Amino acid sequence: MKLLSGKTALVAGASTGIGRATAKLFASQGANVVVVARREPELLSLVDEITALGGRAGVYVGDVVEENAAREMVEYAVSSFGGLNVAVNNAGMLGSSLPAEEVSLNEWLQVLNTNLTSAFLGAKYQVPAMRKSGGGSIVNVSSFVGYTVALPGMSAYSASKAGMVGLSKALAVECAADGIRVNALLPGGTDTPMGREASSTPEAIEFTKSIHAMKRLAQPEEVANSALYLASELSSFSTGTALLVEGGVSISKT
Numbered sequence: 001m002k003l004l005s006g007k008t009a010l011v012a013g014a015s016t017g018i019g020r021a022t023a024k025l026f027a028s029q030g031a032n033v034v035v036v037a038r039r040e041p042e043l044l045s046l047v048d049e050i051t052a053l054g055g056r057a058g059v060y061v062g063d064v065v066e067e068n069a070a071r072e073m074v075e076y077a078v079s080s081f082g083g084l085n086v087a088v089n090n091a092g093m094l095g096s097s098l099p100a101e102e103v104s105l106n107e108w109l110q111v112l113n114t115n116l117t118s119a120f121l122g123a124k125y126q127v128p129a130m131r132k133s134g135g136g137s138i139v140n141v142s143s144f145v146g147y148t149v150a151l152p153g154m155s156a157y158s159a160s161k162a163g164m165v166g167l168s169k170a171l172a173v174e175c176a177a178d179g180i181r182v183n184a185l186l187p188g189g190t191d192t193p194m195g196r197e198a199s200s201t202p203e204a205i206e207f208t209k210s211i212h213a214m215k216r217l218a219q220p221e222e223v224a225n226s227a228l229y230l231a232s233e234l235s236s237f238s239t240g241t242a243l244l245v246e247g248g249v250s251i252s253k254t
């Protein structure tokens with residue numbers, strides 16, 4: 001039995017990395033998947049990969065900071081597949097690695113809008129659609145940064161990712177009675193384009209590995225497995241949680 005048979009899932013930030021791996025996994029578990037990002041060619045190649053494996057997917061090209069896009073991607077899911085059951089709000093950006101005193105207000109707002117406000121806008125339209133579909137699961141992708149650890153040069157990113165945990169808890173209490181669960185997923189260092197941007201030298205990669213108890217980075221597919229857990233009925237009694245998938249950063253002092 002596939003874990004997402006007959007479900008429709010929206011994955012924002014699906015063109016690369018964790019979102020792309022999540023979309024492929026969800027499709028392989030029977031979901032109709034709507035993949036969202038700004039880069040159309042990457043999304044179209046993802047749909048080709050999903051279709052070749054016998055899955056069903058549709059593309060919405062847009063910017064998650066736009067409220068119209070948040071509304072339209074849900075409308076697209078409902079009109080294409082008849083409802084919405086799962087949403088993974090995963091789009092994100094790092095921002096510069098400047099100390100807070102040198103970060104411009106524009107950059108601060110761009111990072112907060114991309115990483116946090118996008119999930120708020122997403123929920124505004126995902127929740128009513130899920131209510132109509134009889135319930136659902138929202139997975140908000142946060143990070144070990146801003147929760148397990150703080151790292152210099154990441155003030156806006158950390159604030160946005162800590163905010164994802166608070167937003168998820170608030171939505172969880174608002175939506176529980178409607179059968180909608182909302183959880184935050186907190187990956188550790190993961191081998192993706194963003195992970196490679198954050199750790200761009202061999203020394204930086206070694207440092208990032210070293211702060212994980214497991215002394216390695218995650219593959220995006222490992223994080224996707226945890227997104228599947230939160231999205232599916234496997235986590236049917238979990239809401240408002242912050243699920244660490246961070247290779248033991250929080251318990252490591254070596």
Ligand SMILES: NC(=O)c1ccc[n+]([C@@H]2O[C@H](COP(=O)([O-])OP(=O)(O)OC[C@H]3O[C@@H](n4cnc5c(N)ncnc54)[C@H](OP(=O)(O)O)[C@@H]3O)[C@@H](O)[C@H]2O)c1
Nearest residue numbers: 013015017018037038039063064091092189190192194195
């Ligand atoms: N890699 C790590 O070590 C790590 C660790 C903890 C948490 N995370 C979080 O995991 C999530 C996925 O990151 P990743 O590592 O997989 O990085 P990634 O490969 O760079 O993916 C980021 C995704 O977000 C999309 N995106 C960014 N801004 C967007 C916007 N304004 N509108 C629509 N889509 C947008 C990108 O697509 P387009 O550019 O095509 O729009 C891309 O699909 C992020 O929220 C990140 O903060 C990553």
